[in-house]
Amino acid sequence: MPELPEVETIRRGITPWVLEHPVAKVVVRQPQLRWMVSTDLAEHLVGRRFIAVHRRAKYLLLQNEAGWLLIHLGMSGSLRIVPSDLQPDRHDHVDIVFENGRCLRLNDPRRFGAVLWIGERPAEHVLLAHLGPEPLSAEFTGAMLYAGSRGRKLAVKNFIMDQRIVVGIGNIYASEALYRAGIHPALAAGRISRRRYDLLAEAVRQVLTEAIAAGGTTLRDFTNEQGRPGYFAQQLLVYGREGHPCVHCGRPITCETIGQRSSYFCGRCQR
DNA sequence: CTTTACGCCTGACGGC
DNA sequence: TGCCGTCAGGCGTAAA
Numbered sequence: 001m002p003e004l005p006e007v008e009t010i011r012r013g014i015t016p017w018v019l020e021h022p023v024a025k026v027v028v029r030q031p032q033l034r035w036m037v038s039t040d041l042a043e044h045l046v047g048r049r050f051i052a053v054h055r056r057a058k059y060l061l062l063q064n065e066a067g068w069l070l071i072h073l074g075m076s077g078s079l080r081i082v083p084s085d086l087q088p089d090r091h092d093h094v095d096i097v098f099e100n101g102r103c104l105r106l107n108d109p110r111r112f113g114a115v116l117w118i119g120e121r122p123a124e125h126v127l128l129a130h131l132g133p134e135p136l137s138a139e140f141t142g143a144m145l146y147a148g149s150r151g152r153k154l155a156v157k158n159f160i161m162d163q164r165i166v167v168g169i170g171n172i173y174a175s176e177a178l179y180r181a182g183i184h185p186a187l188a189a190g191r192i193s194r195r196r197y198d199l200l201a202e203a204v205r206q207v208l209t210e211a212i213a214a215g216g217t218t219l220r221d222f223t224n225e226q227g228r229p230g231y232f233a234q235q236l237l238v239y240g241r242e243g244h245p246c247v248h249c250g251r252p253i254t255c256e257t258i259g260q261r262s263s264y265f266c267g268r269c270q271r
Numbered sequence: 272c273t274t275t276a277c278g279c280c281t282g283a284c285g286g287c
Numbered sequence: 288t289g290c291c292g293t294c295a296g297g298c299g300t301a302a303a
Binding site (some may be wrong): 034074075076091108109110111112141152153154158220221246257 | 273274275276277279280281282283
């Protein structure tokens with residue numbers, strides 16, 4: 001489910017709630033997520049306070065004096081701040097309970113998410129070591145996309161969804177950014193010009209920034225830490241709009257499967 | 272090395 | 288009403 005704007009929305013939302021108060025206990029109701037939830041969570045968390053909540057790619061990283069806790073939301077994960085005595089729902093798999101009676105609760109119906117204690121050197125962890133640059137950092141440029149794509153034949157949409165190239169872009173924002181840049185999603189990545197990659201990098205930055213400002217995209221079930229939706233769905237120009245007129249030229253938006261994922265685009269405005 | 276297909280899971284929805 | 292197929296915002300792995 002969540003891409004960078006949704007994870008960033010959750011990061012900002014939970015930060016004031018999870019700092020300051022020590023962890024009282026950890027409750028794991030369902031340890032079998034993407035990987036088994038670390039069995040030593042309580043040992044590292046209980047009695048300690050988190051000192052920062054970071055985001056790297058689509059991972060949340062909660063830091064305390066002992067090290068780092070990694071949380072990934074997969075396709076269907078969400079985090080809520082709830083009173084610790086609130087009856088858990090189906091799929092409420094992990095609680096981190098604070099001494100003030102608040103609780104960070106992970107719900108994840110499909111269980112593609114992860115909760116892992118990764119110790120003291122997060123950058124060296126296998127899940128984080130090979131990630132590309134953050135799209136909202138100065139490192140992310142059209143020049144970098146251009147250089148990294150030479151000789152590559154995969155579709156540009158799949159190229160920008162590869163987290164080793166640039167992080168945080170999933171199926172929604174890939175379609176949206178390519179539309180804004182006027183680039184057909186199925187074009188071979190290696191055949192796109194430097195100039196067009198400059199446009200694409202700028203489009204990625206813009207769409208992600210606007211989506212964060214709107215609190216993310218809620219299509220079916222994304223909610224923030226208070227259980228509230230994000231409003232960027234109203235600003236999506238192509239994703240989920242098959243058959244609706246392109247806002248630029250009026251031609252119906254096309255949906256085609258590219259790399260096993262639904263891809264939305266305007267066949268006239270994107271070449 | 273690159274690229275593609277698949278599987279992990281549950282739930283919602285449409286067609287019959 | 289129920290059953291079945293398809294699809295869903297991610298991503299690691301196997302195979303070609």
